[in-house]
Amino acid sequence: MKERSFTKRLAAGLVPAVPYLWLGVFFLVPFLIVFKISLSDPAVAQPPYKPIFEWSDIAGFFSALDLENFEMLTQDDLYFRATLSSVRIAAISTVLLLLVGFPVAYGMARAPERHRLILVALVILPFWTSFLIRIYAWIAILKPEGLLTQALTGIGLISEPLEILNTEWAVYIGIVYAYLPFMVLPLYATLEKMDDTLLEAALDLGSPPWRSFWTITVPLAMPGIIAGSLLCFIPAVGEFVIPDLLGGSETLMIGRQLWSEFFSNRDWPLASSVAILLLIILVVPIVIYRDVEARRMEARP
Amino acid sequence: MTRRLSVFNVTSLVLGFAFLYLPILLLVVYSFNGSRLVTVWGGFSTQWYGALFRNEALMGAAWVTLRIGLLSASMATVLGTLAALALTRYGRFPGRTLFTGMIYAPMVMPEVITGLSLLLFFVAVDLDRGFWTVTLAHTTLTMCFVTVVVQARLATFDRSLEEAAMDLGAPPLRTFFAVTLPLIAPSIVAGFLLAFTLSLDDLVIASFNTGPGATTLPIKIYSQVRLGLSPEINAASTILIGLVTLGVISATLISKRSALRSRREA
Numbered sequence: 001m002k003e004r005s006f007t008k009r010l011a012a013g014l015v016p017a018v019p020y021l022w023l024g025v026f027f028l029v030p031f032l033i034v035f036k037i038s039l040s041d042p043a044v045a046q047p048p049y050k051p052i053f054e055w056s057d058i059a060g061f062f063s064a065l066d067l068e069n070f071e072m073l074t075q076d077d078l079y080f081r082a083t084l085s086s087v088r089i090a091a092i093s094t095v096l097l098l099l100v101g102f103p104v105a106y107g108m109a110r111a112p113e114r115h116r117l118i119l120v121a122l123v124i125l126p127f128w129t130s131f132l133i134r135i136y137a138w139i140a141i142l143k144p145e146g147l148l149t150q151a152l153t154g155i156g157l158i159s160e161p162l163e164i165l166n167t168e169w170a171v172y173i174g175i176v177y178a179y180l181p182f183m184v185l186p187l188y189a190t191l192e193k194m195d196d197t198l199l200e201a202a203l204d205l206g207s208p209p210w211r212s213f214w215t216i217t218v219p220l221a222m223p224g225i226i227a228g229s230l231l232c233f234i235p236a237v238g239e240f241v242i243p244d245l246l247g248g249s250e251t252l253m254i255g256r257q258l259w260s261e262f263f264s265n266r267d268w269p270l271a272s273s274v275a276i277l278l279l280i281i282l283v284v285p286i287v288i289y290r291d292v293e294a295r296r297m298e299a300r301p
Numbered sequence: 302m303t304r305r306l307s308v309f310n311v312t313s314l315v316l317g318f319a320f321l322y323l324p325i326l327l328l329v330v331y332s333f334n335g336s337r338l339v340t341v342w343g344g345f346s347t348q349w350y351g352a353l354f355r356n357e358a359l360m361g362a363a364w365v366t367l368r369i370g371l372l373s374a375s376m377a378t379v380l381g382t383l384a385a386l387a388l389t390r391y392g393r394f395p396g397r398t399l400f401t402g403m404i405y406a407p408m409v410m411p412e413v414i415t416g417l418s419l420l421l422f423f424v425a426v427d428l429d430r431g432f433w434t435v436t437l438a439h440t441t442l443t444m445c446f447v448t449v450v451v452q453a454r455l456a457t458f459d460r461s462l463e464e465a466a467m468d469l470g471a472p473p474l475r476t477f478f479a480v481t482l483p484l485i486a487p488s489i490v491a492g493f494l495l496a497f498t499l500s501l502d503d504l505v506i507a508s509f510n511t512g513p514g515a516t517t518l519p520i521k522i523y524s525q526v527r528l529g530l531s532p533e534i535n536a537a538s539t540i541l542i543g544l545v546t547l548g549v550i551s552a553t554l555i556s557k558r559s560a561l562r563s564r565r566e567a
Contacts, residue, residue, distance in 0.1 A: 030422035134325065245527075272421070
């Protein structure tokens with residue numbers, strides 16, 4: 001009897017152990033390796049970095065580590081500028097996403113109940129179609145001789161081709177387009193639960209609509225606003241595909257810098273340092289995000 | 302009181318959805334373009350679909366993508382479901398905080414970091430890059446999404462059904478397969494589909510971890526887009542969009558029907 005409960009407990013223990021082990025091997029260990037390589041020297045070799053870790057030589061391993069790569073990051077102001085411009089582009093995109101996403105989420109929350117599920121499905125559906133393809137579609141639209149220029153010259157609004165592709169504007173359009181569902185869904189979730197009687201009461205007491213919006217709707221939607229903003233801001237900072245395809249060579253972003261450091265310059269240690277730098281920028285937003293999410297989970301009835 | 306849509310609400314909904322769908326619609330329309338130029342309409346034609354199916358490099362990439370997607374989504378579904386069970390049913394096990402962290406981190410971390418770190422790991426353990434490294438990388442990333450989807454269902458699960466089965470003498474494993482699994486099945490299917498589409502879609506992680514003979518469709522499309530727009534890619538994209546739409550609609554119908562059935566039985 002006792003033996004059976006032991007095997008039972010062993011079998012039950014496998015449930016958390018298997019995914020735990022998997023993530024340990026394929027997530028935690030790789031991550032530690034990046035950290036280690038960011039502290040080692042570049043070398044012309046395959047793989048192009050050293051030192052290779054050896055258990056027998058732990059002291060030597062630690063003495064070989066240095067902050068050289070990070071020093072390089074501080075000396076070359078390219079990385080400083082790339083970091084700054086990533087944060088700026090991600091922040092501006094997040095504000096634009098709020099401006100576009102809030103009215104959409106608000107309209108969804110006010111739609112009749114039988115239509116709401118369909119509207120939610122319609123917001124999610126583009127998310128299931130390839131991200132790369134959706135960004136690719138914008139190239140044909142934004143090109144100087146593209147569909148937007150054709151449409152606007154067609155109705156006589158402009159006479160010169162629009163120069164949007166390969167500018168920062170194209171990156172904003174791309175990010176707002178690709179991340180819109182991530183902004184709309186959390187906003188919708190909080191707006192949908194909002195108690196209409198509060199707005200009615202404000203109206204009865206003579207509050208103009210814009211004032212009710214600022215003093216009632218916005219504060220009540222705050223958890224959704226924060227969650228949606230972080231959900232968009234965090235991946236936007238490290239974005240690679242959108243600036244690469246739409247932004248042209250002028251647009252500096254840190255995720256793209258990592259990519260070119262790795263694929264073009266083949267400097268693995270420096271690429272690892274850029275990865276660590278990017279992660280350091282994102283730690284604070286990620287911690288805030290986790291906190292907001294945990295509170296949202298608790299608040300759920 | 303019933304909520305009323307104002308003119309402002311309707312306008313923002315129409316504009317919002319037009320913004321979401323117009324680019325996709327244009328892509329589909331222009332895949333039937335007779336002209337070689339991607340932005341000039343030259344009459345209706347299906348020639349690019351023919352060209353696409355004769356393009357061996359593109360079809361080969363599609364086949365690799367499909368195999369990686371099915372394999373990694375299957376593994377991710379098993380691992381993700383186990384992780385969701387561990388999180389909802391095992392209370393406080395040692396290292397739970399680290400475990401939760403490892404579930405959420407890959408979802409918020411930029412893909413360039415995940416891709417790079419996995420590649421450096423594969424190099425360190427001397428695993429040749431190719432089909433398997435991409436599959437392992439996709440499994441790791443997508444299992445976290447499966448976990449979240451299945452966990453949401455388990456959290457709202459009525460445990461008295463399981464307790465009833467146990468009281469009637471069913472051993473835990475049998476209870477799991479006869480009661481728990483059928484009840485969480487829709488979320489497992491949804492998790493699988495999510496993992497599958499994420500894998501089909503991924504460019505960044507696959508680019509870091511791929512090797513000879515394992516060029517996926519996104520990598521192929523990406524390299525061609527850099528050379529310029531091509532109507533063949535429009536055709537390939539349209540087929541992908543069609544498949545995904547079909548998958549989502551059938552998944553919605555399945556879960557709707559099972560929801561209806563459970564409501565009728567209740």
